[in-house]
Amino acid sequence: MMATPATPRTATDQPLIETRKLVKSYNLGGETIHAVNGVSLSIERGEYVAIMGTSGSGKSTFMNMIGCLDVPTSGQVLIDGTPTASMSSDELASLRNEKIGFVFQQFNLLARTSSIDNVAVPLIYAGIDKAERRERAIAKLRDMGLGDRLLNTPAKLSGGQQQRVAIARALVTEPLVLLADEPTGALDTRTSEEIMAIFEKLNAAGITVIVVTHEDEIADHAKRRIEFRDGKVIEDRLVKNRTVASAHAEAEGV
Amino acid sequence: MEKWLASWSVNIAIAFTALRTNLMRSILTMLGVLIGVFAVTLAVAVGNGAQVSVMQSINSFGSNMAIIVPEPDNEGGRRSFDRGRLTQRDLRAIEREVPGVIATAPQLRSTLDLVTPGANATTSSVGTTPGYGSITHHPADRGRYITEADVRSAARVLVLGRTTAETLFGEFDPVGESVRVDGVPFQVIGLLEEKGSTFGTDNDDTVVMPISTMRQRFVGDTLPGPDDLQLAFAGFEEGASLVQGKIDITNVLKDRYRVRDGEINPFRVRTTQEFMEESQFITGILQAVLVAIASISLLVGGIGIMNIMLVSVTERTREIGLRMALGAKRSDIRNQFLVEAAVLCVLGGAVGLALAWLAGTALTAYADFPVPIGVGVAIGSLIFSAVIGLAFGGYPAVRASRLSPIEALRTE
Numbered sequence A: 001m002m003a004t005p006a007t008p009r010t011a012t013d014q015p016l017i018e019t020r021k022l023v024k025s026y027n028l029g030g031e032t033i034h035a036v037n038g039v040s041l042s043i044e045r046g047e048y049v050a051i052m053g054t055s056g057s058g059k060s061t062f063m064n065m066i067g068c069l070d071v072p073t074s075g076q077v078l079i080d081g082t083p084t085a086s087m088s089s090d091e092l093a094s095l096r097n098e099k100i101g102f103v104f105q106q107f108n109l110l111a112r113t114s115s116i117d118n119v120a121v122p123l124i125y126a127g128i129d130k131a132e133r134r135e136r137a138i139a140k141l142r143d144m145g146l147g148d149r150l151l152n153t154p155a156k157l158s159g160g161q162q163q164r165v166a167i168a169r170a171l172v173t174e175p176l177v178l179l180a181d182e183p184t185g186a187l188d189t190r191t192s193e194e195i196m197a198i199f200e201k202l203n204a205a206g207i208t209v210i211v212v213t214h215e216d217e218i219a220d221h222a223k224r225r226i227e228f229r230d231g232k233v234i235e236d237r238l239v240k241n242r243t244v245a246s247a248h249a250e251a252e253g254v
Numbered sequence B: 001m002e003k004w005l006a007s008w009s010v011n012i013a014i015a016f017t018a019l020r021t022n023l024m025r026s027i028l029t030m031l032g033v034l035i036g037v038f039a040v041t042l043a044v045a046v047g048n049g050a051q052v053s054v055m056q057s058i059n060s061f062g063s064n065m066a067i068i069v070p071e072p073d074n075e076g077g078r079r080s081f082d083r084g085r086l087t088q089r090d091l092r093a094i095e096r097e098v099p100g101v102i103a104t105a106p107q108l109r110s111t112l113d114l115v116t117p118g119a120n121a122t123t124s125s126v127g128t129t130p131g132y133g134s135i136t137h138h139p140a141d142r143g144r145y146i147t148e149a150d151v152r153s154a155a156r157v158l159v160l161g162r163t164t165a166e167t168l169f170g171e172f173d174p175v176g177e178s179v180r181v182d183g184v185p186f187q188v189i190g191l192l193e194e195k196g197s198t199f200g201t202d203n204d205d206t207v208v209m210p211i212s213t214m215r216q217r218f219v220g221d222t223l224p225g226p227d228d229l230q231l232a233f234a235g236f237e238e239g240a241s242l243v244q245g246k247i248d249i250t251n252v253l254k255d256r257y258r259v260r261d262g263e264i265n266p267f268r269v270r271t272t273q274e275f276m277e278e279s280q281f282i283t284g285i286l287q288a289v290l291v292a293i294a295s296i297s298l299l300v301g302g303i304g305i306m307n308i309m310l311v312s313v314t315e316r317t318r319e320i321g322l323r324m325a326l327g328a329k330r331s332d333i334r335n336q337f338l339v340e341a342a343v344l345c346v347l348g349g350a351v352g353l354a355l356a357w358l359a360g361t362a363l364t365a366y367a368d369f370p371v372p373i374g375v376g377v378a379i380g381s382l383i384f385s386a387v388i389g390l391a392f393g394g395y396p397a398v399r400a401s402r403l404s405p406i407e408a409l410r411t412e
Ligand SMILES: Nc1ncnc2c1ncn2[C@@H]1O[C@H](COP(=O)(O)OP(=O)(O)O)[C@@H](O)[C@H]1O
Pocket: A026, A028, A033, A034, A035, A036, A053, A054, A055, A056, A057, A058, A059, A060, A061, A062
C-alpha cells in the first residue's frame, strides 16, 4: 500500500473503493482502444485523491466505473468490499444514491428548477418525503453558503454558485465518497479556489474525496496523487507540500 | 402506499414542468387526443341515444305484448285465404288458454277521408275493441274511448288523434261534433292522448272506431269472412315471459287450425321483446361502426403522443442520465415518462370530453335526438385517454429507462 489513510478505519476494514485489473475497451472501426487498461488500486475512507493525466488518458472512464455509472469490460470494482459486477441495475442505482456523490464539470443542474428542487432530486429516489427533502436541501445549501439563493434557477446563478448547488446535491444523501470529474474545468481561478476549499473542508469532516484534474494547482490540494497515462497508472504517491485552502476562500466562510 | 402516492405526485409535478417548458408543442399534442376522445365519446353517446330512443318508441306502443299476423299464401300475387286466417274467436281462445295474457285487441285498418265543414283529412284509421287503448298505451284523455256497446251496435263514433283533431277542428273542442267519413256522418266521442312521433311517423295522426263499424262500412269486402282480422294484439301482465307467451300463442293457433309439426305456420307471432332485441342489435352495430370510425382519430392522437414522447426522451437524455447518476432506478425513469404521457392524454381527454358533452347537450336540445353523456361514459373516456397515454407513452418510456447512465450523461 502506497497510501496511508488519514482517518481511522471505520465499520468495515475493507477499502472504500477497490479495483482489480480494471479494463474498459472500446471498439472503434475494428481497432480496440483500451481507455482503462488493467488498473488495480484501493482507496481508503477519508482519503483525498487527485487523479491526474493528460486528456484521453482514461481518468473519466475510470471515475465512471468506480462511480458505478459505467460497466467494466473486465476486472472488478468493489465498493465497501462488495463486488459490483453481479449487482442489478436497481441495486447499482441505490448504491449510487446512498454512497456516492457526483460533481460534474458542466454542473448538470436541471434547468428552470430552483436550487432547493435541484438539491432534493437524490432524496426523491431515496424515498424521502417532501417536507424532509426540502428541509435537508435547505440545510445543505446553507452549508454551501447559498442560503440566499434557495429559489434561484441555475440561469440566475454564477458558475461558482451553480457548482456549489451541485455539491450540495452530491452531499444531500450523506454519501461516503464525493467523485468530482474536473469540477473546476468550467470555472475561473478564483472560483476554483473556492471549490477546492470546500472539498478540503468536506474531507476534513471525514468524507472521502476523489477529484479528477489536469491542473497541478488543483491536485496540490489533495493528499494523494494518482497519475494516468494511456489507461494505466504511472504514478501513485502522497503529496508532500499540500496547498491549504486560500485565505480569501476561508474568509468567505465556505 | 404512501410512498407510492408520493412518487406519483413527484412525477406529476415533473410532468407539468416538462409540459410547461414546451407549452405550444404540448397543446398541439393534446389537441390530437382531444379530437380523438371527442369523436369517440360522441360516437358512444350517439349510439346510446339511438338505443334509448328506439327503446322508448317500442315502449310507447306497449312494452309487453305480442302481435299476431295472419299469413295467407301468396299465389301469383293474389292472396289465397285457404290458409292464414285470424278471427276474434281465436283471440278469445288465446285469452282463455294462454297464461299471462290480460287482454287482446283486434285491428282492422283503412285509410279514410274525414270531412268537416271547411276542413278535411286523409287518415290511417283503426277499427278495434275497447282493450286496444290500454294494450297499445294510447287511451283517450278527453271525452271517452269506444265501449263494448259501441262495438255491439256498430256505432258511428270516432276517437280522434290530436293531429287529426287539429286538422279538422283547429283550436275548437271537437268532442260531440260531427265528421263525415266517406260521406257518412260520425260523432266524435273523445280525443286520444298526445303521443308524439317515432321515426318520423306522427302517432297522433290517427282515428279509432269500433271494429264492427270499420268492418261493415269500410273493409268488409276485402276480408275472406265476416269475422276475419288483419292483425291482433295480445297484452301480457307485467313480468310474464314473452318467449313462453309466443310459444303458447303459437300452440293455441296451431291447434285451432290443425297445423301439423313440420308444416309452415299460417300466421306469425312477434313480441315487443323481439323488436327490442332486434333493434338493440341494429343500434349496437351502428354504434360499433361509429366508434370504430371515431377510434381512428384517437389512434392518430395516440401516435402523436408516442412521437412527442420519443422527442421528449431524446431531448432529455442528459437529464435521464443525471437522474440515474443521482439514484433513479429504471422504474423511476419509466414512470416519469409514463406519467408525462398520461397527463398529456388525460388533459386532452378531459377537454375533449367537455366539448363532447357540450355537443351532446346541443344535439339533444336542438336536433331532438337524445345524446346522453352519463357519468359512465365520462369516466370511461377519461380512463380510456389515460390508457392511450400509457399504451403509446409506454414504448418511449421503456426506451428511456433502458438507457445506460453513462451514455445518457455523455449526450449533448
Ligand atoms: N464512449 C466511448 N467510445 C469510444 N471511445 C471512448 C469512449 N469514451 C472514452 N473513449 C476513449 O477512451 C479514452 C479515455 O477517455 P477518457 O476516460 O474520457 O479520458 P480523460 O477523461 O482522461 O480525458 C480516450 O481515448 C477516449 O477517446
